[in-house]
Amino acid sequence: MIKKQKKYVLPENLQNKIDENLKKYPSDHRQSAILYALRLTQNDNGGWIREQHMRAVADYLKIDYIAVYEVATFYSMLKLKPVGKSLVSVCDNISCKLKGADNLLSFIEEYLQIKTGETTSDGLITLERAECLGACVNAPSMIVNDEYQENLTKDKVQQILDNLSNGDNH
Amino acid sequence: MVKIVIDGHELQASAGDMIIEVADAADIYIPRFCYHKKLSIAANCRMCLVDVANNGKSLPACATPVVEGMQISTKSAKALYSQRSVMEFLLINHPLDCPICDQGGECELQDLSMGYGWDSSKFTEEKRVVADYNIGPFITTNMTRCIHCTRCIRFGKEIAGVQDLGLINRGDDVEVRTYVDETVKSNLSGNLIDICPVGALNSKPYAFQARSWELKSTASIAPHDCLGANIFLHTREQKIFRVVSKDNQQVNDIWLSDRDRFSYLGIQHSERLPKPYFKESNGWIEKNWHDALTLTSAKLKINIDKYTPKQVAGIISPNSTFEELYLFNKLIRALGTNNIDHRIREQDFSDQEFQPLSPTSMMSADDLQTSDGILIVGSNIGVEQPLLTIDIKSAIGNGAKIYVINPIDHKFNFDIAEKIIVNSALLPQLLAVMGQYDGLPGELANSIVNEARSIFASLANCKKVSIVTGAHLYQHKHASTMRVLLIELQKQLSAKLMYLTQGANSTGAWLAGCIPHRTTAGEIVSSNGLSALDSFKENLQTYILFGIEPELDCLYPGNAMNALKQASLVIVCSPYITEQMLGYADIVLPIATFAETDGTYINLFGSKQKTSPAILPIYDCKPGWEVLRDLGNSLDIAGMEYQSNQEVYQEVTDVLQQTKYSNRSNLNKTTKSLKFVSQSADLNLLLEWPENSVDCITRRSYALQQANTFSKPLAYINPEDADRLSLIDGEQIILVQQVCEFPLTLSVEQYVPKNCLYIPLGIEATSNLTEGKIEIKKC
Ligand code: SF4
Ligand code: FES
Ligand code: FES
Numbered sequence: 001m002i003k004k005q006k007k008y009v010l011p012e013n014l015q016n017k018i019d020e021n022l023k024k025y026p027s028d029h030r031q032s033a034i035l036y037a038l039r040l041t042q043n044d045n046g047g048w049i050r051e052q053h054m055r056a057v058a059d060y061l062k063i064d065y066i067a068v069y070e071v072a073t074f075y076s077m078l079k080l081k082p083v084g085k086s087l088v089s090v091c092d093n094i095s096c097k098l099k100g101a102d103n104l105l106s107f108i109e110e111y112l113q114i115k116t117g118e119t120t121s122d123g124l125i126t127l128e129r130a131e132c133l134g135a136c137v138n139a140p141s142m143i144v145n146d147e148y149q150e151n152l153t154k155d156k157v158q159q160i161l162d163n164l165s166n167g168d169n170h
Numbered sequence: 171m172v173k174i175v176i177d178g179h180e181l182q183a184s185a186g187d188m189i190i191e192v193a194d195a196a197d198i199y200i201p202r203f204c205y206h207k208k209l210s211i212a213a214n215c216r217m218c219l220v221d222v223a224n225n226g227k228s229l230p231a232c233a234t235p236v237v238e239g240m241q242i243s244t245k246s247a248k249a250l251y252s253q254r255s256v257m258e259f260l261l262i263n264h265p266l267d268c269p270i271c272d273q274g275g276e277c278e279l280q281d282l283s284m285g286y287g288w289d290s291s292k293f294t295e296e297k298r299v300v301a302d303y304n305i306g307p308f309i310t311t312n313m314t315r316c317i318h319c320t321r322c323i324r325f326g327k328e329i330a331g332v333q334d335l336g337l338i339n340r341g342d343d344v345e346v347r348t349y350v351d352e353t354v355k356s357n358l359s360g361n362l363i364d365i366c367p368v369g370a371l372n373s374k375p376y377a378f379q380a381r382s383w384e385l386k387s388t389a390s391i392a393p394h395d396c397l398g399a400n401i402f403l404h405t406r407e408q409k410i411f412r413v414v415s416k417d418n419q420q421v422n423d424i425w426l427s428d429r430d431r432f433s434y435l436g437i438q439h440s441e442r443l444p445k446p447y448f449k450e451s452n453g454w455i456e457k458n459w460h461d462a463l464t465l466t467s468a469k470l471k472i473n474i475d476k477y478t479p480k481q482v483a484g485i486i487s488p489n490s491t492f493e494e495l496y497l498f499n500k501l502i503r504a505l506g507t508n509n510i511d512h513r514i515r516e517q518d519f520s521d522q523e524f525q526p527l528s529p530t531s532m533m534s535a536d537d538l539q540t541s542d543g544i545l546i547v548g549s550n551i552g553v554e555q556p557l558l559t560i561d562i563k564s565a566i567g568n569g570a571k572i573y574v575i576n577p578i579d580h581k582f583n584f585d586i587a588e589k590i591i592v593n594s595a596l597l598p599q600l601l602a603v604m605g606q607y608d609g610l611p612g613e614l615a616n617s618i619v620n621e622a623r624s625i626f627a628s629l630a631n632c633k634k635v636s637i638v639t640g641a642h643l644y645q646h647k648h649a650s651t652m653r654v655l656l657i658e659l660q661k662q663l664s665a666k667l668m669y670l671t672q673g674a675n676s677t678g679a680w681l682a683g684c685i686p687h688r689t690t691a692g693e694i695v696s697s698n699g700l701s702a703l704d705s706f707k708e709n710l711q712t713y714i715l716f717g718i719e720p721e722l723d724c725l726y727p728g729n730a731m732n733a734l735k736q737a738s739l740v741i742v743c744s745p746y747i748t749e750q751m752l753g754y755a756d757i758v759l760p761i762a763t764f765a766e767t768d769g770t771y772i773n774l775f776g777s778k779q780k781t782s783p784a785i786l787p788i789y790d791c792k793p794g795w796e797v798l799r800d801l802g803n804s805l806d807i808a809g810m811e812y813q814s815n816q817e818v819y820q821e822v823t824d825v826l827q828q829t830k831y832s833n834r835s836n837l838n839k840t841t842k843s844l845k846f847v848s849q850s851a852d853l854n855l856l857l858e859w860p861e862n863s864v865d866c867i868t869r870r871s872y873a874l875q876q877a878n879t880f881s882k883p884l885a886y887i888n889p890e891d892a893d894r895l896s897l898i899d900g901e902q903i904i905l906v907q908q909v910c911e912f913p914l915t916l917s918v919e920q921y922v923p924k925n926c927l928y929i930p931l932g933i934e935a936t937s938n939l940t941e942g943k944i945e946i947k948k949c
Pocket of ligand 3: 201202203204205212213214215216217218219230231232233
């Protein structure tokens with residue numbers, strides 16, 4: 001018995017936004033909207049992209065699935081696995097590293113009892129490393145839920161994490 | 171034109187050419203990996219660095235256009251240092267596993283590291299390892315060997331028209347992969363094996379079978395479609411190890427379809443018949459050739475005496491060689507009958523008298539590439555002729571627009587400007603509307619009429635139009651009406667017409683005379699014989715079959731089966747023996763496949779292509795032409811004493827040269843009454859062969875069968891019909907005809923038009939299908 005699964009299609013509001021975005025590009029360059037479409041889908045689906053979403057984006061843009069997969073795996077901002085309610089991205093590139101990013105990262109790992117790349121068991125916080133955030137002047141830095149946190153110290157980080165654990169997203 | 175100097179040679183080049191192209195033309199070799207003459211330029215491997223005077227750094231020859239006075243050195247100390255450094259860099263993560271790599275001996279990386287590398291590396295760190303994954307039955311992956319040249323990816327985008335592979339992740343995590351866990355989908359995927367410069371993508375059936383330097387190479391033709399791609403068969407000790415493509419600009423360029431590349435796996439199959447096989451009162455027994463021939467001719471004579479020659483029919487595969495077709499014609503006519511045919515997939519022959527000498531297309535692949543408007547009528551071209559889609563893609567690259575008229579919404583690997591999908595019963599009407607033909611039943615919806623007119627208008631504005639037509643047309647109940655209308659359309663658009671004919675040698679079959687109304691070179695016979703389908707419907711006494719398995723090869727296999735089962739003598743010349751065959755045959759004579767014999771195939775453009783045997787016929791098989799000759803001799807038929815196949819070829823060419831008419835086509839609307847049917851409430855059958863089950867050889871290639879789509883026992887209908895008949899997707903149904911029933915699984919698909927029942931032939935589940943009404947019963 002072969003049963004076809006019901007296909008996920010992008011909801012209309014996303015389709016409209018993508019159409020709007022497509023206007024910026026030549027009409028035969030629909031792949032230009034992949035990144036935008038994936039970010040929209042990610043935000044619309046609890047912060048991560050499922051396989052069916054990549055298919056839906058490809059189908060909507062009328063491009064091969066692999067073209068979407070390439071973009072989705074290239075950018076670290078696009079998540080292909082579930083993330084916690086809050087996302088903590090700690091920079092470990094050169095400036096931050098010189099200012100102790102490694103220690104900071106292991107401190108967070110210990111404090112949250114997870115490894116980099118994992119999510120706390122209560123599903124609240126996901127920890128990841130990030131490439132240079134362009135905030136070297138105030139290294140070490142990290143991004144928490146789209147907001148920059150700079151000149152970090154252990155105390156400051158602990159404060160931020162506690163807030164997140166208490167359900168305060170910002 | 172500009173003047174440049176490469177390695178001291180003064181050369182002329184057109185401005186804008188890349189250094190590597192100019193060097194290639196002058197036979198100056200520059201090492202390369204990512205550059206490939208048929209693909210776009212990526213310039214990502216840097217292997218082609220050369221020293222250009224007055225430039226600080228070495229420049230990539232594949233991406234540097236020449237300018238007047240350029241002084242280039244490909245072998246200066248600086249060039250060599252750059253090339254060696256790149257080589258060292260590329261080898262950092264490449265495993266040293268050449269001894270167990272199938273690419274070894276024909277590997278660009280191996281060769282270039284010998285020629286342009288250092289003998290040792292400064293790299294002592296750990297190498298990167300990348301997991302392999304399954305991308306289908308044709309290709310092995312060894313992704314640690316990949317050097318990320320992206321040839322495979324560009325091939326997908328630019329040649330195959332489907333991007334199967336891509337680069338995922340980034341930086342030192344980068345990997346070439348398919349989408350998540352999918353296999354490659356393109357039916358041109360085997361070319362990836364050739365195009366990958368290293369051992370990352372290799373042939374799966376050939377894996378660990380042989381080393382390339384041990385193999386002997388024989389030029390041949392892949393006789394599975396009417397293009398006849400040029401191939402090399404690679405053999406060792408009477409075994410075929412693989413097939414690779416042979417460059418021929420006019421036919422297949424450097425490419426092969428998967429069907430052509432992997433069909434060889436069916437040649438040395440366990441169902442090959444070792445010796446002549448005879449049904450006797452106490453069962454089947456093997457015989458030697460001498461006895462077999464005497465006995466066959468004796469039985470044939472008795473049967474003819476008893477039932478008259480009119481009760482004999484000869485049906486030959488359109489994949490046979492020109493020589494076989496000619497001898498078959500000679501033999502059957504000498505028996506006193508005109509019941510001879512190769513058109514096993516047609517049902518409307520009413521225009522046969524008006525047909526040209528052969529259905530050869532009066533155009534070339536080049537014409538297709540340079541057309542600015544292409545109309546595809548009734549063809550799943552990507553399945554029938556995968557390689558022609560490359561030509562269509564290059565036409566699109568030059569700005570051509572493609573229009574499609576089909577009885578089902580086939581998916582194509584190229585962009586379509588406009589398409590009209592109608593039930594196949596309405597196809598003739600649709601063509602008539604396009605050609606402004608009046609006097610129509612007028613059943614088409616207005617919207618469709620308007621679309622048809624708009625396509626016609628767009629085509630009329632094109633400078634060079636090609637019309638391509640294929641199986642959905644020649645298999646059609648009213649094929650002749652459609653042919654007439656197409657010729658009208660062709661005249662109105664001053665277009666070129668391309669017929670994708672059945673089998674590999676339809677042109678050869680027409681010229682040789684394997685048609686019931688004309689013999690060799692189109693000479694008219696005193697009274698028309700029966701077509702293949704009619705001879706089955708007439709239930710004759712004697713059938714001689716050559717190279718076909720009627721239950722899988724004929725349009726209405728059930729009709730063939732019924733006829734063969736009741737006949738008193740069925741002689742089959744076939745490479746294989748099957749259970750079914752034992753059920754209807756009385757004598758089976760084992761013949762060689764294309765790889766074991768020489769012969770000629772005439773392709774759709776009319777070019778005569780010759781093969782030579784790559785291996786000896788296996789067991790006691792004989793080449794088909796020898797069997798026919800020997801049979802002719804033991805029947806005392808005059809003029810069958812050939813010493814070689816070449817003599818046969820010479821004779822038929824002589825006969826053709828003496829022919830008075832080169833082309834006798836007078837198909838037009840006055841010569842033929844047009845037939846239009848209405849779309850009835852019944853489900854209209856639409857039949858198609860799965861792309862890898864087109865003949866007895868492809869059906870036996872395990873790799874091709876694993877990749878065969880559309881070969882499952884499924885029946886496809888439109889969602890509206892499913893609702894109307896209260897059927898659901900995935901449900902078991904039974905198709906009922908007068909005498910037989912066959913169970914299939916229902917698949918409800920949007921791409922099937924209304925009132926259509928779309929089912930595969932060439933598979934066991936539908937091998938009893940007969941002409942006539944069909945009904946769906948619920949299980
Ligand atoms: S798999 Fe082969 S063709 Fe593809 S990028 Fe790697 S080396 Fe190049
Ligand atoms: S290195 Fe951390 S922000 Fe630049
Ligand atoms: S061949 Fe020129 S960069 Fe690869």
